Amino acid sequence: MKICHLVFLVFLFFHAYCDSDVLVGYHVTLAIPPAYSSGFVGRAFIMETDQTEPNFRTAVSVEALDDKYACSLDIFLGNVKVWSSGHFSRFYTADKCMLELTEDGDLQLKGQKEIIGWRSGTSGQGVQGQRLSSRTRLTSFISNNSSLFYSFEIQYDKIVLYLNSGKWKYSYWEFKPYPYGEKNITYIELTSKALEIFNGKFQKVAQITSEQLQPVRFLALGNSTGNLGLYYYSAERQMFQASYQALNGTCDLPLACNPYGICTFSNACSCIRLMTKGIESLPDCSTDGISEGLCGRNQAEMVELQGVTSILRQGIPSEVNISKDTCANLCLDNCTCVAALYISSAEADANLQQCFLYGLVRGVKEIQRGSTGSYWVKMPKGSRDQVHGKSSGLKKWSVIVIGVVDGFIIFIVLAGIGYYIIQKRRQTSLNTRHTP
Numbered sequence: 001m002k003i004c005h006l007v008f009l010v011f012l013f014f015h016a017y018c019d020s021d022v023l024v025g026y027h028v029t030l031a032i033p034p035a036y037s038s039g040f041v042g043r044a045f046i047m048e049t050d051q052t053e054p055n056f057r058t059a060v061s062v063e064a065l066d067d068k069y070a071c072s073l074d075i076f077l078g079n080v081k082v083w084s085s086g087h088f089s090r091f092y093t094a095d096k097c098m099l100e101l102t103e104d105g106d107l108q109l110k111g112q113k114e115i116i117g118w119r120s121g122t123s124g125q126g127v128q129g130q131r132l133s134s135r136t137r138l139t140s141f142i143s144n145n146s147s148l149f150y151s152f153e154i155q156y157d158k159i160v161l162y163l164n165s166g167k168w169k170y171s172y173w174e175f176k177p178y179p180y181g182e183k184n185i186t187y188i189e190l191t192s193k194a195l196e197i198f199n200g201k202f203q204k205v206a207q208i209t210s211e212q213l214q215p216v217r218f219l220a221l222g223n224s225t226g227n228l229g230l231y232y233y234s235a236e237r238q239m240f241q242a243s244y245q246a247l248n249g250t251c252d253l254p255l256a257c258n259p260y261g262i263c264t265f266s267n268a269c270s271c272i273r274l275m276t277k278g279i280e281s282l283p284d285c286s287t288d289g290i291s292e293g294l295c296g297r298n299q300a301e302m303v304e305l306q307g308v309t310s311i312l313r314q315g316i317p318s319e320v321n322i323s324k325d326t327c328a329n330l331c332l333d334n335c336t337c338v339a340a341l342y343i344s345s346a347e348a349d350a351n352l353q354q355c356f357l358y359g360l361v362r363g364v365k366e367i368q369r370g371s372t373g374s375y376w377v378k379m380p381k382g383s384r385d386q387v388h389g390k391s392s393g394l395k396k397w398s399v400i401v402i403g404v405v406d407g408f409i410i411f412i413v414l415a416g417i418g419y420y421i422i423q424k425r426r427q428t429s430l431n432t433r434h435t436p
Helices: 324-332 393-402 404-433
Strands: 007-009 027-031 041-048 056-065 068-077 080-084 096-101 107-110 116-119 131-133 137-141 148-154 159-165 168-175 187-190 194-198 204-209 216-221 228-234 239-245 261-263 269-271 300-305 308-310 339-343 354-358 364-366 374-380
Touching: 027 041, 027 056, 056 096, 068 096, 068 107, 068 116, 187 216, 216 239, 300 324, 308 339, 308 374, 324 339, 324 354, 324 374
Parallel strands: 261 364
Antiparallel strands: 007 216, 027 096, 041 056, 056 068, 068 080, 096 107, 107 116, 131 187, 137 148, 148 159, 159 168, 187 194, 194 204, 216 228, 228 239, 261 269, 300 374, 308 364, 339 354, 339 374
């Protein structure tokens, strides 16, 4: 089971103790292979809790990554890596990877020539309890090569999940304990039953409750889905399972589909096929940045897609109280914008018309027709006429493509019913003929 390395652990409810101690002056060293070996992983487990499975273990690790060797301090709960010193910034080294607890109480990872690649910063300090204060920001990286990453952020008035892409930042889930706009979240704390939220007076004001009787072991943000979950250990299946998930629908996940993909009612992905002379969309829906860097009416045009919206939102709309066409033109004239979402008063808060601009085409899903919102995609000038001729246009064609998967499923179901009825009638007719 792959769970994001960004995890908020619960230690207080299991009363575990370490069967080995790390004393001042302690150090352990791992030798690094002289030649690079892809897939190499070397670990030295230095501490382990004596408790019922799954137990905690601490290890110094050397892993082959990006044609180099990374040195890290890792914590495991069972077979799941729940924390790593190299989660945000890797420490690459050669010759050796050494962990040392200094005389003044600082835990350090060192490489060749005593270069310090990571330190705990606990010199002369006591380590605080398992609480996360407001303004905390935890991150989860989707892959080594992706510029996208998720973040879990505790703000004064809410808890938010974000998809980050360069300078763009989009929320896709939030939890507000104060429905009337109060701003007083001081910290959150994970217990064996829930994620509890406290104000400045140390009063619990809200909680996100586990849906299982088994104790919660950790909170995690999935590095592939971006879903926030509380996890418990299933002794029967010998694995960790989610007892709560913030997002329950596939189409509510920010990266459910590839770029320029639309998540349909049947939880399948359909493509927005942008085409221009000499350029075709790829099989995975991606157009390889075909709309990026385009701006102005001489280079690009905006196409409205009917029956779709985006689950991604910016913290503050780019503009309010403007028309739908003005919103589309804002994206058209912005060289970094590739899509726009316009939400009218029927859907917006405080009876506003809101305009959101996007630097990527992700998080798009199908919705019921008749919605007063509008979703626009930027495309190269003239692409509209290259799809099926000048008379059809991308707008009409894209609406057909969005529903193609659902339409195919409906066709199969109706065909099956029709076949059953015909066969039933034939059988009845044959029985009638053979009746004396």
